[in-house]
Amino acid sequence: MSQDIVCDCGHKNPEGTILCEACGKPLKDDETKPILNMRYEGSARRSQTYKKTPIDKIWNFFSSVKVGITLIILVLIAVAIGTIFPQDVYIPANADPETFYKDQYGILGEWYKALGFDHLYNSWWFVILLGLLGLSIIVASIDRFVPLHRALKNQKVTRHDRFMKKQRLFGVTLSNSPEKQLEMAAKALKEKRYRVKEEDGNLFAEKGRFSRWGPYVNHIGLIIVLIGGMLRFFPGMYTNEVLWLHEGETASVPGTHDQYYLTNHQFIFQTYDPDDKKYKEALKDAGGAIAKNYQSNVTLYKAEGHPILGEEPKLKKVKNAGVRVNHPLKFDHYQLFQSDYRLGELYKMNFKLIDKRNNQPHGEISVNLFNPKRLYHLGKGFRIKLLDYFPDFYFNKKGEPASKSDNPNNPAFIFKMYSPDHPKGETNFIAIKKNLEPLGKNDYKMVLSGLKTRNVSGFVVKRDFTIWIVFAGAIIFLIGVAQGMYWNHRRIWLKRKGDDIWMSALTNKNWYGLKKDLHYLTGESGLSEPVDRLEEKIYRQERGMKA
């Protein structure tokens, strides 16, 4: 049951209050401390008041700054461990993660992999750690914000004597004309843009209170960032697709549900001119070319109407663009990035039909390696039939020719050559550096007579709605830290005690700035400057004097 504490000044404080919200009288003071602990205004925090039930205990655990710091440091250590060896997403594309770490980094690498540190940032325990940190941020903020807000709202002008005396900055002036001096003090404080209040001849000046809310604002920002990060795993929030597109080809842009199509006209790879006057030396030292530009010239189309399965969509041109690194193509909520390339990939192979007996050519065919035609007419009774095609040729376990993939990495062909003297055809097997006649000796042969290559652009297609949430969180965070760090909450109390004027001053940071204000105040009003008792303590300690 909560029990209010009624202070001598008449203010009702909630249970657990250390300093009266209104007059600042220490309600639970230990008399030995010369300077009051002013953190959170001595307000009644739940975590410091209720310690019995399991809920209290959980609340108190997460509201502790020590626990918060421990969590921050655990996250720090965890993310640092993740940089010792490369994460699995950064190992070479052709490497097998099972053996890579052991081969490259020996026994340490093997342990690294075994402990799952190769994908540390996606591991369950790391996500839990972030969750605990988020929980700590929320609980600690609520635990402090609510009572602090209450205490600052309820503060009165006239403060208890013990409160005044036990501030870090405190001084007494013997005054001949206290009214006049206080009046001048109020004027000086207003010039320094303090909000000045008066009560029974006492003064209270305050500025920059809003900076006290900075920590809570930035914590809200951090929570939004964390939520934004988690939202990535919700369907529809985040799209990340790869599109490889050959020059001259058009394809549906993955992730857009066939709404958009892209034609890649040309991929351009430029390097710096080695004779460039400015960069000559650096280019010589680099020992090779330095890339200047990666660019794909593309046209973006939008499919009109609803696409019907199996039917060619009607395309309407949206725009032409040169997609470069750092300059993605933006459309709808999508971004299309130039992210990779392959130069000079095989595209077409040309073959001549030659009569081996007199080396007489009888026409030429061109085979598209991606979509080869079956039959080629050469006229005058000559024609070629492509019996079989292996884009990525190898001999399989049975010793038969086969293909590893659909990419023309190592193309091989079986041609049937029809001619007037061989109407039933002769068979010719052709692969790179191979020309075989598997069914007996032929009179004709196919000879490679030309190659056509083309470049391939690798695009990344992104649509990320979490960006805006994360970005908003980051901005709120920055506003919060600036609010808390670049402004400070300064307060000055002046209390009349007969002909004496007591002065105390307090700030949450930047004591130097507060002292400058006090210097101005005392200069203008003739009051004596308060003593910094922390500085005094060290000064005396170092000279072996009594504190």
Place this chain on the structure above:
Amino acid sequence: MSMVKISSICLLAAFILYTLATIIFTVAVTGKKFRNKSGENAGKWIGRFGFIVTIIGFIAQMGYFFARWSAEGHVPVSNLFEYTTFFSMMMVFAFMIIYIIYRNNGVGVLTLPIAVVIIAYASVFPHEVEPLIPALQSNWLKVHVTTVALGEGILSLSAATGLVYLLRVVDQSKPSKKTFWLEFVMYSITVMIAFVIISFSFQAAHYNEKFKWINEKGNEAVLVYHMPAIAGPYEGEKISGGFGPLFPSPSWMNGVEAPRKFNTVIWSLLGGVVLYWIIRLILRQRISAALQKILKGVNPPLMDEISYRSVAIGFPIFTLGGLVFAAIWAQQAWTRFWGWDPKEVWALITFLFYAAYLHFRLSRGWHGEKSAWLSVIGFVIIMFNLVFVNLVIAGLHSYA
């Protein structure tokens, strides 16, 4: 005269002026009492003079920066030499801001020599005017890198001030854990100086030796050492005359030309030992004990406050540049705003560390000495990210 030449002369001028300012600030604080009778800070006028010299040095360094910008055609922060030099410039800039606020000479005594050592350190890296690779061709290069450097410069000031605090308050009358670690910090500074001296000496002598090795990309290549090889490349074969190697580098060092850099580190650590003991034998006491005598005049609570204030000012700027601007640019250049690249992670670690620092300040007993140690550790993390992550860990940021 070419712009590159002008910029080099300006940088040299800045280097000399900062050194001069260091001496002036040292004179300004030496032997002064914490407070004199009128409560005024002593050595005021000498300090003002030191500050004017610092401003002239800063103008000279700006001359370096803009001359090089015009020579290069892009903002000169794109390799280790340029970034590190700019970082020192931002440190001096941060010092100037703090000096204007606090008019305190004690801050200059360590900040300026550290800036001098950093400029010297930067000068060891290749100076050629380099073109930008496509990923760096963006206006964000200017925005991101300069903001990060400014943030790190201000945060470093916190360490310099924290170090002044520690030198002032740690009891030097008998050896302890604290005096040991303070000496270790002093040794680290001598290591950097030794690195500069050794690098320039061997460069002046045009020393080199060559190795055939399998480089970080898995290709056979020739690696040229500019210092005698103490640690050779892993499974490397020497193909020229010269010293060593005494042993091979470990195989897991994967940065660009890691074995050469590893060898340099060994040379620097050994050179640091030699230099440290030379200084110590001349002083006949711990270096930190000698510095304590000079720093008697500084006001400890004020140093603590300046150190904390530097973090308070630098932390939001670092976060803005090192995380927010970084994320925006990474989204454009690398298609994602966050990808756990080592340099990104170490920026996050810096952020987390200073976040922890700011929370520690809320706890009783963490003001003063303990937070001064933390600010020094923070500087170690910044330097680690600058030196180690670029040179040793392979990642998207290893340009230099």
